[in-house]
Amino acid sequence: MTVGVLGGSFNPAHEGHAHVAQTALVRLGLDRVIWLVTPQNPLKRDAPPLEARMASARSFARGPSMIVSDAEVRLGQRYTWDALRGLQARHPGVKFVWIMGADNLADFHRWRGWIDILRRFPVAVVSRPGSLLSSRFAPAAKRFMHARTPAPVLARSPAPAWSYLTGPLDPTSSTALRAKAKRG
Numbered sequence: 358m359t360v361g362v363l364g365g366s367f368n369p370a371h372e373g374h375a376h377v378a379q380t381a382l383v384r385l386g387l388d389r390v391i392w393l394v395t396p397q398n399p400l401k402r403d404a405p406p407l408e409a410r411m412a413s414a415r416s417f418a419r420g421p422s423m424i425v426s427d428a429e430v431r432l433g434q435r436y437t438w439d440a441l442r443g444l445q446a447r448h449p450g451v452k453f454v455w456i457m458g459a460d461n462l463a464d465f466h467r468w469r470g471w472i473d474i475l476r477r478f479p480v481a482v483v484s485r486p487g488s489l490l491s492s493r494f495a496p497a498a499k500r501f502m503h504a505r506t507p508a509p510v511l512a513r514s515p516a517p518a519w520s521y522l523t524g525p526l527d528p529t530s531s532t533a534l535r536a537k538a539k540r541g
Contacts, residue, residue, distance in 0.1 A: 359512045361385065361481065362444065363456040364393040364437050368404050370413040373458070376525075377483040381456045382422055384522050385481055385512045390456065392418045392425045393440060438470025441478060453478055454512050459492040459521070460485040466496035475501050479511050480519040492521070 361381045367374065370392075378390045392414045396407050404410065407427060414425045429435065432443035437455075445453060455478045457465070462482050465471050474480065475497065482492060492498060504517035511520040 358388045358450065359386070359452045359454065360448075361387045361390040361454045361456045362393050362441065363390055364395060364440070366404050367392065367394050367410045367414040370410070370417045372417065373485065374414070375417040375419065377456065377458050377485075378418065378423060380483050380522055380524055381454070381481045384508050384524075385454060385520075386509075387422075387454065387512060389422050389424055390418075391428070391444075392423065393429060393437075394425060394427055395437075396427070396430050396435070436469045438468070438473050441474060445477075452512065455480045456483065457481070458483055458485040462492040462495045462497060464495075466500075471497060472500075475504070475517050475519065477516050479506070479514055479516055481508070481511060481522055482519060483522045484524060 361378070363374070363378050363381070365374065374392070378392065381387060382390050394407065394411050394414050397404060407430065411425055411427060418425050428444060429440045432440055434440040434443055441453060441455065445451075455474055457480070459482050468474070501517055501519060504519055506514050506518040506520050508520040508522050511518055
């Protein structure tokens, strides 16, 4: 079984998240996508309670191939790298692929264990509006340029391997939705 893991705060979840998850599911031939809702993103502040964000993610994770999980909490982890290792240890027969929107690739080098994630798991980067240039020149993209892999074989490739998945763009963003909610 090959499972994609799309982590995030999902504050709030939106169609852009669903687009990233569905794009990875189809283009990589994944069996499932886990929406890994983080209890607290170490790079962000003031998130609503976990259960509210889990409910938000559930409303967009449509279909039997999409699973919303609080595995970081159940594994007692705070960082993506630790959660991915925990999932791998608990499910040794599953091949995990890390999924992220291209907007996250620009800051990926600030994540704890980012090099280890790229060395241990295939990574799918799904295009997002306004992030083509910043993701192309991101430190992670430059450092692992040699590991760029065609999308159709990414899920079966040994790490390090990563692909940039292009396609239709969904402009929805959590930042814009939160700003709109504050205005009124």
